[in-house]
Amino acid sequence: MFSDDLRGDEQQLHNIAASVSSERIERDIRKLVSFGTRHTLSETESDTRGIGAARRWIKAEFERISAKCGGCLEVRFQSDVVEGEKRIPDATEVVSVIAVQKGQTDPGRYVVMSGDIDSRVSDVMDAVSDAPGANDNASGVAGALEAARVLTQYQFHGSVVYAALAGEEQGLFGGKIMARKAKEDGWRVKAVLNNDMIGNISGINGVTNNTTARLFSEGTRKTETAEEARIRRFTGGEVDSPSRNLARYIDQIADRYIPNLNTMMIYRLDRFGRGGHHRPFNDEGFAAIRIMETNEHYDRQHQDLRTENGTEYGDTLSGVDFDYAAKLTALNAVSLASMAWAPGPPSNVEIKGAVKPSTTLSWAPVRDSEKELIRGYRIYWRYTDQPQWQFSRYVGNVKEFTLENVVIDNYFFGVASVAKNGLESPVVFPGAAGSFGE
Template sequence: MLSTLTATALLLAAPPSEVERLYEIADAPSAERIYSDVERLANFGTRHTLSETESETRGIGAARRWIAAEFEEISRDCSGCLEVRIISGTVEGERRIPDPTEVVSVVAFQRGKLDPGRMVIMSGDIDSRVSDPMNATDDSPGANDNATGMAGVLEAARVLTQYDFPGTIVYAGLSGEEQGLFGGKIVAAVAKEEGWNIKAVLNNDMIGNIEGIDGVIANNIIRVFSEGTRADETPQAARYRRFRGGEVDSPARNLARYIDEMADVYLPNLDAKMVYRLDRFGRGGHQTPFTEEGYPAVRIMESHEHYDRQHQDLRNIDGRHYGDTLEFVDPYFAATATALNALTMAGIAGAPPFPTEVELGGAVQPSAVLSWKDGGENRRARRNLAGYRVHWRETTSPVWTHSRFVGKVNEWTFENIVVDNYFFGVSAVAEDGSETPVVFPGPPGQFSPLSSVSDEER
């Protein structure tokens, strides 16, 4: 028998294994609306960070004002459920931003009803560029990179604002990505300063191309990039990880596993392919500034890139097209990618607070013991908590393979399961079946910055 069950635990009924409204959410994103938004963004001519800001029809200023207006319209449709905020900072003296430039991002908050301090974020990039990263005047439609990601954020907001959630969902249009990830850096710094309780960041960067430069056409695979060892690891945390494990169990990695499971259950025609890297080889994206602050963040993007359609001057050479233009965007794939984001955010925002202070014991014992504390600042935040699910897998498995709902307890003994041979974790489950990602024990796996705990805990 796996564990010693109390009489109370025996009477517990596990919540549903599927959340019915997630099927509705999976079907809701509109390819037509996404295509319209991509077209509108591409028609601003260029969205280069250093481009025109006064025009109403061209440049980065017009684009970000249009995005803010779209969020306001979405908010009107849900009786004012969004708080639209402009977050900006001045950047200068950088290789790609030498002169003082205001980098402006547009962020909309859909506040949770029980636990509004807990946040999950979906982001896309507003800006675009051509071959020369300093060319702020030539046409740079940026249809796939990254009007698709920004259009996905807007569409996810249209879908999810039709529902209420315990936790807060944040929709972010970030600027300055092509010039050095500055929009993300500014927003992540504000988040840290203001104490945002961010549990997940889903950065969408290029979600509309299905034809790779390698000749492969794939409309059923999407990549999810995640780091293995957290960026804010301290020497104490590194020592913990070295002797207890956690190299492949950062919160970002368990967020990626969660996304993969969402695709398996609710989007059977989409394979979420986990890639064990922060980003593509030697490259970067707007998830990075958030991971550097200690927040769990992943990059979601197409599986096969076409480099002729990225960061290129618009031209044709010997019949070969160069440039990121509208005709190469597949809106149906972008809608499926948006559905995956919406499912993930709905699942996390619909879940109870994440377990905290997760610890694992059982050295030189016949059974492993996992313990944790209830998350959330107060009982109201935990009002939808049905209980907890413990998870375990062999150390070589890339995904969680075994789990068991154990109810409202804060400790579980895995009888005759030797701690040395498995990895363990715990998730919180809501009454409707919504569930958090798995939280791995100790500093390697906690879903909050390590700067938020004491040196002794780290």
């Protein structure tokens, strides 16, 4: 899924991966744990305990990062009042922290990395008891902070957003607020990488493994209309949503840039009966996936701190492998950089070729802001039972191309934008089923 003739930016991507520090991630996780509990309904006035102290520290940390790059981050709280919900019955301000690194040539195009601020114990309404949340999800927030430290040393064509979202355990409210706001503000969000538990390597299944990670992605888009579903029934696209092709892109990034890391593409929105902060972005029609550890340990999730029959329960620092958290953070950072340096995914991708020996794909020209960035386009195709793109052809800076003697019935197809530096966008499957939006 990437050109073979990458020049300087490929080395930059390797440099980004190598710059992620497990020591800094450990420091941030320890600091987040020190607030005792980060429950959404917990203390907000204390400087040392509760969700209020945690979010103020996160904001201050993003501001420190911004100061080192000459103010390159726009750092702010993002909030709304939630009430009348099962897990937030009384009026509560749900406050997230957002840091935006504006793109140099196409600032209206965004890629996002998120983690969750809040933590919990066995009783989801217990806002008082200690809930360290070391892995779930101080690891994700620490990853977003570290990605910001590394990526703010560079400038990108598109904008990069680092988000510490609140209210996840109470109903994904931070993500709902951010996704709704992004849509209202006209953000062209092309990718959301939600990091929820990226620090545990030893599962309740007895497996210890620090070389794999999971990528969860939805199949068909939630925003699909009845007419779009009818068309998809005949043309395909069930496994080619923008989120699914975003996952394929991240999978290829892992293979190319992250040593000793294999990603599992899970063809499912999330784990059985569970949810994460990528889902609100999917609900608004954005491409969004969940990145997380492969082997979960349920004794360390959503548990009161205790020992029973020799078994320790609770999400404490002992359950976090900081080197592994750094590895998954590097995967995020390289993926964000690659997409922000590349052009946006092609729009209005269409396909034709019924009862013909060849297949023709077409797409819209790039925005004016990307004309100096674009080199051309690459067409991809694969057998319909294959998980990854198998074949490709660079076709130049054109708006239509015919693959001679490649029969439309036998393959799935897609198109990626290619920058002058060789970096590519995620692949776009033709039609509404695969669209990343305008």
